[in-house]
Each structure stands twice: as C-alpha cells, then as structure tokens.
Amino acid sequence: MNSRSSSVALIGETGRRNEAPILNAALVAFGEEGFNGASMREVAKRAGTSLSNLYNYFPSKAHLLAELLRRANDELLDRTSRAVERIGDGPAARLREAVKAYVEFVVDHQLAALVAISEVRYLQGENRDQVVRARDRTQAIFDEIVAEGAASGLFATPYPQDAARNIVTMCSAISTWYHDTGRLSREDLAQQHAHYALALVETRPGH
Amino acid sequence: MNSRSSSVALIGETGRRNEAPILNAALVAFGEEGFNGASMREVAKRAGTSLSNLYNYFPSKAHLLAELLRRANDELLDRTSRAVERIGDGPAARLREAVKAYVEFVVDHQLAALVAISEVRYLQGENRDQVVRARDRTQAIFDEIVAEGAASGLFATPYPQDAARNIVTMCSAISTWYHDTGRLSREDLAQQHAHYALALVETRPGH
Amino acid sequence: MNSRSSSVALIGETGRRNEAPILNAALVAFGEEGFNGASMREVAKRAGTSLSNLYNYFPSKAHLLAELLRRANDELLDRTSRAVERIGDGPAARLREAVKAYVEFVVDHQLAALVAISEVRYLQGENRDQVVRARDRTQAIFDEIVAEGAASGLFATPYPQDAARNIVTMCSAISTWYHDTGRLSREDLAQQHAHYALALVETRPGH
Amino acid sequence: MNSRSSSVALIGETGRRNEAPILNAALVAFGEEGFNGASMREVAKRAGTSLSNLYNYFPSKAHLLAELLRRANDELLDRTSRAVERIGDGPAARLREAVKAYVEFVVDHQLAALVAISEVRYLQGENRDQVVRARDRTQAIFDEIVAEGAASGLFATPYPQDAARNIVTMCSAISTWYHDTGRLSREDLAQQHAHYALALVETRPGH
DNA sequence: TATGAATGAGAGTTCATTCAT
DNA sequence: TATGAATGAACTCTCATTCAT
Incomplete structure (x- = not known):
C-alpha cells in the first residue's frame, strides 16, 4: 500500500479480524462485475474466508454494498x-x-x-438515503462556491446554476477512465481539473 | 409518440412482429434494474409475450443488450x-x-x-467491440474539433487533449439527472451545454 | 389404487402433467418429515421431476402445503x-x-x-384462513347436531358445548395410529367411533 | 409463578446456571415454530445466552428436545x-x-x-424410545383401569380395547386449544373430562 | 411464430455445529 | 462456563436457456 492510499484509509482495520478483507473483496468484486453480477461466494473467495462467515460481518449483500458506499462518500465529503x-x-x-x-x-x-x-442505484431505503445525503452535501459545497463567485461577478458564466454539477461530473468521471500508469500524474490531474473548473465558470482574469 | 422521439426512431417497426416491443421492454428493464438485475422473464412480461419467444428474436440476453446499445450508439453517432x-x-x-x-x-x-x-460494461467480445467502436467514433468527432480549434488558436485551453472527453462526459451525464418535467427545456439544455463546451475550451471572444 | 381411495380422489389428474405427482410427493414428504423437515429437493425427487420445475406448478413451498391442506379439508367437509x-x-x-x-x-x-x-400451524395469512375456515365448518356440523340432540333431550350430557369437539378430536386422531393392516377394518372403525360419539353425548336408550 | 405451575416444577433449578433458561427457551421456541422451524440461534437469544454456550449444556439440538420431552412425560407419568x-x-x-x-x-x-x-416425531433412537416408553406407561394406566371396569361389568362399552386410547386423546388434545383466559377453569376442565371418560366407557349408573 | 414445461446451475441466506480463547 | 468467529452443508428460490409441440 503506498502513501497515497494510506493517507486516509478508506477501509482500515477495525476490531473485527475479517472486516477489512471482506470490504476490500466486495469493492473489487462489485467494481469488476457490478453489484448484481458479483456473487457473495466470489466475495468470500476473494476475502479468503467462507461464504457463511460473510454473514457474521454483514447481514446481507445490500448491507455490504451500503457500508462500502457509506465509507467512500463520507471520506469524499470529509476531504x-x-x-x-x-x-x-x-x-x-x-x-x-x-x-x-x-x-x-x-x-x-x-x-x-x-x-x-x-x-448507488442498487441501494434502497435508509441505506440509500444516507449515501445520497452525503453525496448531496459534497455537491452542495461546489454549489455554494460557484454561487458565491457568480454573485460577486468573479464567475461570469450565464448558467451558474448547473455549472457546479458539471464540475462534479467531470471530476467523478475520472474514475471511469483513469489508469495510474498513464500520462497524467495525480497532481497533473488535480491541476488540470481545477483549471477546467475555473474555465467552466468563466473566471474573469482581471478579477 | 411526439415528433421528437419519432424524428428518428431508435426502435422502430421491423418486419418481425414482436421485435420492437421486446427491445423496448428490455430497455426499460435494463434501465430500471440494470442488466444483471433484470431477468428475461421480466422482459417477456413487459413485452407482452412469452419467455421462450424472446429466443426467437434474440439468441441470448447478451445479444439483446448488444442490439440495444448498437442502435443507441449508431443513432448518436449518426446524429x-x-x-x-x-x-x-x-x-x-x-x-x-x-x-x-x-x-x-x-x-x-x-x-x-x-x-x-x-x-456497456456487461458486453463482451465482438458485441462490445462494435459498440465501443461507435462510441469512440462519436468521441473522435469532438476530439477533432477541439484539436482543430486549439491548433488555430481559437481555443486557448492549455489542455486540449482531455477537454473533448469532458465535453462528452457532461453531455452524456445529462441522462442521469434530466427530467422532462424540469426547469430546462430540450433547447435550453442544448444551448446551455454548447455554451459550457465553448467555455471549457476557453474560446477567445475576439477570434 | 383400490376402490376406497379412488372413491373420491383427493389428488386427481388435472390439466397439468406433473401436478398430481408433485402434490402426492409433497404429501408423503411432509407427512414423513414435517413441513420444515422436508425439503423441496426431496419433494422433487419423489415426484420424479427437477427441483426448479416444482416452481412452475406452485409458487412456493408454503403454497404447496396450502394446496394440499385445502384439498384435504375441502374433501372432508364435502363428505x-x-x-x-x-x-x-x-x-x-x-x-x-x-x-x-x-x-x-x-x-x-x-x-x-x-x-x-x-x-396447519405452518400456514399463514390467507392460506391459513381458508383452511381454518373449512375446518371450522366441518366442526360446526358436529356442533349443530349435538346442540340439537341436547336441546331435544336425546343427548343427556351435561356438557354439550365441548362434546362435539371431543368427537372430532377422536375421529381425527385415528390418523395418528391407524394401520390398514391392523385389527380394525374401515367399517369397524367407523362403526366403533359412531358408537363412541353416541356414548359421549350420553344418548338415552329410550329416546 | 403461581402455586399450580410450581406445584411440581417441570423445569426447575439445577446446579447449572443456565440450564433452566435454555430449556424454557427451547420449549417456547419449539412450541411456537416446531422443532425444525426453530433454530438454535433463536433458542440462545430467548435464553439470553450465546449460541455456542448452548452446547455446553446439551450436546445437540436433538438432545435438547429429548430432555424436554423426557421431563414432560416423566412428570405426566408421575402425576x-x-x-x-x-x-x-x-x-x-x-x-x-x-x-x-x-x-x-x-x-x-x-x-x-x-x-x-x-x-416426539422428531426424536430418534434411544431418545425416542425412552420418551415413547414413558408415554406408553401412562397410557397403560388408563388401559388397565378400563379393562378392569369392563371385566367387572361396570363399564358397559362393547369396545373397551380402544376406549382408553380415546380418553387419553381427549385429554392431551386440550393442549391444542386451551386458553387460561377462557370460560373453563382448570377444575372445570378436569371435572368435565372425568365425566366424558366415564360416559365414553358407558359406566352403569347402578353399579 | 409462439407457448408451457422442463432443466442444471447458481443465487442469497440460514443451519447446526465446532474452534480458539 | 462463556464467547465470537468460523465452517460446510443445506435451504428456498430464480436464473438463462432449451425442448416439444
């Protein structure tokens, strides 16, 4: 594990011996095959434990997904x-x-x-609500900044209302194509997208 | 069916009586529950035909998805x-x-x-390749325009390489949140995103 | 199948090829191992079909039991x-x-x-209600006869209210010990229990 | 606890701290859901102990049932x-x-x-034999009394052989419908069933 | 083209039981 | 005595697909 991913551990050690391995296994399985495409048997195999033992940690497959998404969105909001x-x-x-x-x-x-x-679409009920809430709060951070910049005249975009959504969309879409062996480093990517964001809201140079 | 959606029919009548109903049923089913979450039984029920009759039209569930995506991407590329x-x-x-x-x-x-x-992620083999090819060709259209604008100095962005991808990302993401009862009309949306695109590439006003 | 059990078939042929075999298999399985002790796999094996095919006939194990009990109680009430x-x-x-x-x-x-x-205890909801209703109607037949006899003075029992229940209890309990190879024939048994019933309500000889 | 149920405790305190709670929990669980319908987890929860601790008291689920039935039948025989x-x-x-x-x-x-x-049907082997033996000895008490009464001419029933079984059947069936909030008190019920028994064997008033 | 019946594989989940502590 | 973690077998049920008609 390199310094990046351990900087703030998404899935760290807890009191329960197999919790982290199971969550990581589920993350990979759901990531590769989708929630409905991955089986609990496969998660167990990846986690190096038995199928039934999964249920000592998470009461259902849906809860396992929920815990995963909860942690991810909380960490994102936090950062x-x-x-x-x-x-x-x-x-x-x-x-x-x-x-x-x-x-x-x-x-x-x-x-x-x-x-x-x-x-997220496969979550339901309270599990879903909780995750959506965290996601919305993260979005709201961008909404407020853009609104503030537009009000002050710094951001000249005639459509400030939806610009913030597009900024978040661009950032999260990185997860769909990024490869850490690629041309762009973590810092390049951050720099570049910060630039895109300011361009999108049409920041006035003179301001 | 209004003039918009029939302007160029994605799933039109063919020589086969139940093909369009099946494709539409699959579209709704896959859209609501995901490819792996939707069952062929459900598709059949929605299409108003029998489960086994599905296989008279499409040799497998994967082929059904492939046909759907092929039509969508072809139409998008065409437009x-x-x-x-x-x-x-x-x-x-x-x-x-x-x-x-x-x-x-x-x-x-x-x-x-x-x-x-x-x-798309649930497609494999030639089915997948075909769809990805159409998608890439659509993307390439944007890539070329941005490259051309950057070369001519009209688009000032220092990162022309990835800007086109972000433009497409913003456009396709509309499908995840748009409601036709919402604040924005089809024309508003098109206008707005054209504006965003030009802002993103930092179009020089004077040019 | 002898003339007795075919006199009025409890589980007869229907339009569906495997319905009767499945019901009979379930009857034997539930009878031998109890509802929760018998598995659907076992029912399928006994019925000579596949496990999954069971679900083409009955939507759940509970429905299978319900159908069984519904038929039994209906036939009993009818007779x-x-x-x-x-x-x-x-x-x-x-x-x-x-x-x-x-x-x-x-x-x-x-x-x-x-x-x-x-x-019956393993049935729930409407399935249970339906079966209990049929059972109660059968019991009511005995209740009415005993009440009538008590009212006319023919039955001298000081406790007519509960006598009818005991009569039914005695009759149904036969199912827990009877062996058709035993000392008592069907007719003996019927005769004997009719006698017991009249004794229980203390039928006055002179009446 | 009132004087009745403590008169002779079916499940009393023993030297082992959790034995009585476990037996009582099992009694309720098996009573409500049946032997195969109740789980050891549920028994543990009801007993307020851990699942694995159950096995410090009883070597298996079957032994737990056996102990329960052994106590019940012994107490019944004793009384x-x-x-x-x-x-x-x-x-x-x-x-x-x-x-x-x-x-x-x-x-x-x-x-x-x-x-x-x-x-009882879910017991096997020696566990079952032991319980059945106690049950048969209880039944035998009734058999002997009826036989004696028939021999002396006091009981006029032409079918003394099976009458005793029906008497026991009626008594034990009380457990399937009795509610202590009902119309009949414990003494009423005892009195009434004594009366039914004498009626069933057709006791001659004059004798 | 269309259907209902059938199937083997596999799904998520729970089971009784055991182990390490 | 007591626990939480672990396991392999089994559960009910659903899946995509095929077959006979």
Missing part, C-alpha cells in the same frame, strides 16, 4: 469540506482546492469512487 | 456526424452543433442514453 | 356435509353418519388427514 | 400414577382421578404438553 475550510478566502481559490481534493480522492480510491457512482 | 457535416466552417460553430446534437439525442432517448453508458 | 344431508331425521342418526363419514375420510386419506392436523 | 395410587378402590373413581391428574398436567404445563405430542 472536500476540509479542503475548503483550509482556504478561507476567495471563490476561485476555494473552487480550485475543492476540485483538487475531489480529484485526489478519485485517484487515491479509484475503485471506490467508481463503485460509488455506478452502484 | 452527431450529420450535425457537423451540415456546418462546414469554424471549430466554434461545429462544436456548438455537435454538442447540441448530442444533448438532443440524450433528451430524445434518455433511457437509451443512460443504458448505453451504464451497461 | 361430512353430504353425509348429514342424506340423513334428514334425528340427531342420533345424523351424528352416526357424520362420524362415519369423517372416519372413512381419515382411513381413505390417512396421510392427508395426518398432515392436515399436524401441519 | 398420573400417583393419582391412581392414592385412590385404591373402584375403576370409576380411579378413572376419574387419572383423568383429572392428566388434565391438570396439561393445564399446568400446556406448552410442554403440546410440544410433547407434536414434536
């Missing part, structure tokens, strides 16, 4: 909100930092980010 | 390429028209667009 | 009510015929009778 | 035999007392009585 807190002043700087935090999360936890966007 | 053909001159105008065509496709065939992005 | 209809006059004669009809049902369909009393 | 011992003379008086003792047992330990009749 993003802490990033904008650090930078107090100016919508441009804050937007830049928020985007960088988001992108770095996606790079650090690419599979979790991918699963988080593609498998 | 987009025709849009840029009509407008011969200028990267800005061509980008604008390409985006509008893409967005209009997503609005006209929202469910198909959604299924096309979320369920 | 008993027809027996008392034939004999219009006199509580003594009517009680005698009702008991004989009941006993003959138990002998003719011993296993079904046994399952009907021992496995 | 019944002591009842007839107290009353030395006369088949009528002895039958009356035997029935009353049986009925009182059923009322005092209704759930145990119910489980004893409905779940």
Whole structure:
C-alpha cells in the first residue's frame, strides 16, 4: 500500500479480524462485475474466508454494498469540506482546492469512487438515503462556491446554476477512465481539473 | 409518440412482429434494474409475450443488450456526424452543433442514453467491440474539433487533449439527472451545454 | 389404487402433467418429515421431476402445503356435509353418519388427514384462513347436531358445548395410529367411533 | 409463578446456571415454530445466552428436545400414577382421578404438553424410545383401569380395547386449544373430562 | 411464430455445529 | 462456563436457456 492510499484509509482495520478483507473483496468484486453480477461466494473467495462467515460481518449483500458506499462518500465529503475550510478566502481559490481534493480522492480510491457512482442505484431505503445525503452535501459545497463567485461577478458564466454539477461530473468521471500508469500524474490531474473548473465558470482574469 | 422521439426512431417497426416491443421492454428493464438485475422473464412480461419467444428474436440476453446499445450508439453517432457535416466552417460553430446534437439525442432517448453508458460494461467480445467502436467514433468527432480549434488558436485551453472527453462526459451525464418535467427545456439544455463546451475550451471572444 | 381411495380422489389428474405427482410427493414428504423437515429437493425427487420445475406448478413451498391442506379439508367437509344431508331425521342418526363419514375420510386419506392436523400451524395469512375456515365448518356440523340432540333431550350430557369437539378430536386422531393392516377394518372403525360419539353425548336408550 | 405451575416444577433449578433458561427457551421456541422451524440461534437469544454456550449444556439440538420431552412425560407419568395410587378402590373413581391428574398436567404445563405430542416425531433412537416408553406407561394406566371396569361389568362399552386410547386423546388434545383466559377453569376442565371418560366407557349408573 | 414445461446451475441466506480463547 | 468467529452443508428460490409441440 503506498502513501497515497494510506493517507486516509478508506477501509482500515477495525476490531473485527475479517472486516477489512471482506470490504476490500466486495469493492473489487462489485467494481469488476457490478453489484448484481458479483456473487457473495466470489466475495468470500476473494476475502479468503467462507461464504457463511460473510454473514457474521454483514447481514446481507445490500448491507455490504451500503457500508462500502457509506465509507467512500463520507471520506469524499470529509476531504472536500476540509479542503475548503483550509482556504478561507476567495471563490476561485476555494473552487480550485475543492476540485483538487475531489480529484485526489478519485485517484487515491479509484475503485471506490467508481463503485460509488455506478452502484448507488442498487441501494434502497435508509441505506440509500444516507449515501445520497452525503453525496448531496459534497455537491452542495461546489454549489455554494460557484454561487458565491457568480454573485460577486468573479464567475461570469450565464448558467451558474448547473455549472457546479458539471464540475462534479467531470471530476467523478475520472474514475471511469483513469489508469495510474498513464500520462497524467495525480497532481497533473488535480491541476488540470481545477483549471477546467475555473474555465467552466468563466473566471474573469482581471478579477 | 411526439415528433421528437419519432424524428428518428431508435426502435422502430421491423418486419418481425414482436421485435420492437421486446427491445423496448428490455430497455426499460435494463434501465430500471440494470442488466444483471433484470431477468428475461421480466422482459417477456413487459413485452407482452412469452419467455421462450424472446429466443426467437434474440439468441441470448447478451445479444439483446448488444442490439440495444448498437442502435443507441449508431443513432448518436449518426446524429452527431450529420450535425457537423451540415456546418462546414469554424471549430466554434461545429462544436456548438455537435454538442447540441448530442444533448438532443440524450433528451430524445434518455433511457437509451443512460443504458448505453451504464451497461456497456456487461458486453463482451465482438458485441462490445462494435459498440465501443461507435462510441469512440462519436468521441473522435469532438476530439477533432477541439484539436482543430486549439491548433488555430481559437481555443486557448492549455489542455486540449482531455477537454473533448469532458465535453462528452457532461453531455452524456445529462441522462442521469434530466427530467422532462424540469426547469430546462430540450433547447435550453442544448444551448446551455454548447455554451459550457465553448467555455471549457476557453474560446477567445475576439477570434 | 383400490376402490376406497379412488372413491373420491383427493389428488386427481388435472390439466397439468406433473401436478398430481408433485402434490402426492409433497404429501408423503411432509407427512414423513414435517413441513420444515422436508425439503423441496426431496419433494422433487419423489415426484420424479427437477427441483426448479416444482416452481412452475406452485409458487412456493408454503403454497404447496396450502394446496394440499385445502384439498384435504375441502374433501372432508364435502363428505361430512353430504353425509348429514342424506340423513334428514334425528340427531342420533345424523351424528352416526357424520362420524362415519369423517372416519372413512381419515382411513381413505390417512396421510392427508395426518398432515392436515399436524401441519396447519405452518400456514399463514390467507392460506391459513381458508383452511381454518373449512375446518371450522366441518366442526360446526358436529356442533349443530349435538346442540340439537341436547336441546331435544336425546343427548343427556351435561356438557354439550365441548362434546362435539371431543368427537372430532377422536375421529381425527385415528390418523395418528391407524394401520390398514391392523385389527380394525374401515367399517369397524367407523362403526366403533359412531358408537363412541353416541356414548359421549350420553344418548338415552329410550329416546 | 403461581402455586399450580410450581406445584411440581417441570423445569426447575439445577446446579447449572443456565440450564433452566435454555430449556424454557427451547420449549417456547419449539412450541411456537416446531422443532425444525426453530433454530438454535433463536433458542440462545430467548435464553439470553450465546449460541455456542448452548452446547455446553446439551450436546445437540436433538438432545435438547429429548430432555424436554423426557421431563414432560416423566412428570405426566408421575402425576398420573400417583393419582391412581392414592385412590385404591373402584375403576370409576380411579378413572376419574387419572383423568383429572392428566388434565391438570396439561393445564399446568400446556406448552410442554403440546410440544410433547407434536414434536416426539422428531426424536430418534434411544431418545425416542425412552420418551415413547414413558408415554406408553401412562397410557397403560388408563388401559388397565378400563379393562378392569369392563371385566367387572361396570363399564358397559362393547369396545373397551380402544376406549382408553380415546380418553387419553381427549385429554392431551386440550393442549391444542386451551386458553387460561377462557370460560373453563382448570377444575372445570378436569371435572368435565372425568365425566366424558366415564360416559365414553358407558359406566352403569347402578353399579 | 409462439407457448408451457422442463432443466442444471447458481443465487442469497440460514443451519447446526465446532474452534480458539 | 462463556464467547465470537468460523465452517460446510443445506435451504428456498430464480436464473438463462432449451425442448416439444
């Protein structure tokens, strides 16, 4: 495990011996085959335990997915909100930092980010609500920054309402194509998307 | 059926009595529950035919999905390429028209667009290749326009390489949140996203 | 199949090829191992078909049990009510015929009778209600006869209220111990229990 | 706990701290869901202990059931035999007392009585034999009394052989319908069934 | 073309039981 | 004595697919 992914562990050790292996196994399985395409048997095999033992940790497959998404979205929200807190002043700087935090999360936890966007649909009830709530709060951070910048005249976009959504869309979509062996480093990617975000809201150079 | 969705029918009548109902049923089923979450029984029920009759039309569930995605991507490619053909001159105008065509496709065939992005992963082999090829050709249209605009100095973005991908990402993501009862009309949406695209590539006003 | 059990077939041929074999297999399985002790695999094996094919006939194990009990109780109610209809006059004669009809049902369909009393508890909801309703209507036939006899003074028992229940209890309990190879024939048994019933309600000889 | 059920405790304190709670939990679980329908987990939960701790007290689920039934049948046999011992003379008086003792047992330990009749079938081997032996000895008490009364001419029934079985059947069936909030008290019920028993064997008033 | 019956594989989940502590 | 973790077998039920008609 490199310094990146351990910087803030998404799935760290808990009191229960097999919890982390199971969650990681589920992450890979759901990521590769989708929630309905992956079987609990496969998760167990990957986790190096028995099928029935899975149920000592999570009461159902749906709960397993829920826990995964809960952790991913909580971590993303945490990183993003802490990033904008650090930078107090100016919508441009804050937007830049928020985007960088988001992108770095996606790079650090690419599979979790991918699963988080593609498998939420299979959650239901309270599990779903909880995850959606965290996701909405993350989105709201971007909404507010863009609204603030638009109000102050710094962001010239005539459509500030939907720009923030597109910024988040671009960032999370990274999880669908990024390969860490590729041309772009984590920092390049963060830098680049911060730039895209400011371009999208049409930041005025002179401001 | 209104003029929009029938303008170019994604799933039109063919010589085979139940083909269109089956494809439409599969579209809804896969859209609502995902490829692996939907069953052939459910597709049959929605299509108003028997389970076994499905196999008179499509040799397998995978072929059914493939046909669906093939039609969606072909239509999207067709619309987009025709849009840029009509407008011969200028990267800005061509980008604008390409985006509008893409967005209009997503609005006209929202469910198909959604299924096309979320369920490709369940295709394999030649079926997958064919679909990916059509998708890449659509993407290439945007790539070329942006490259051309960047080369001519019209698009000032320092990262022209990835900007086109983000444009397509923004357009296709519309399928995940759009509701035709919402605030934005089809034309608004097209207009808005054309604007976003030009902002993203940092079009120079003076050019 | 001898003339007795075919006199009125509990599980006869229907339009569906495997329905009767499945029901009979379930009857034996549930009878031998109890509802929860018997598995659907076992039922399938006994019926000479595949496990999954069971579900083409009955939507669940519970429905299978329900159908079994529904048929048994309906047939019992039918036999008993027809027996008392034939004999219009006199509580003594009517009680005698009702008991004989009941006993003959138990002998003719011993296993079904046994399952009907021992496995109703595993039914729930409407399935259960329906079966209980039929059972109550059968009991009511005896209740009415005893009440009538008590009212007329023919039956001297000071506890007419509960006597009818005990009569039915004695008859149905036959299913728990009877062996058709035993000392008592079907007719002996019917005769004997009719006698017991009249003794229990303390029929006055002179009446 | 009232004087009735503690008069002779079916499941009393032993040297082992959790034995009584486990037995009581099993009694309720088996009573409500049947032997195969109840799980060891459920028994543990009801007993307020852990699943694995159950096996410190009973080597298997079957042994747990066996112990339950052994206690119930022993207590029933004990009560019944002591009842007839107290009353030395006369088949009528002895039958009356035997029935009353049986009925009182059923009322005092209704759930145990119910489980004893409905779940014996799931016992096997020596466990089963032991329980059946106790049950047969209880039945034999009634058999002997009826035989004696028939021999002396006091009981006029032409079918003395099976009458005793029906008497026991009626008594034990009480466990299937009795509610202690109902119309009949424990003493009423005992009295009533003693009366039914004497009627069933056709006791001659003059004798 | 259309159907209902049939099938083997596999799904998620629970079971009684054992093990390590 | 007591526990939580672990296991392999078995459960009910559903799956995509095929067959006979």
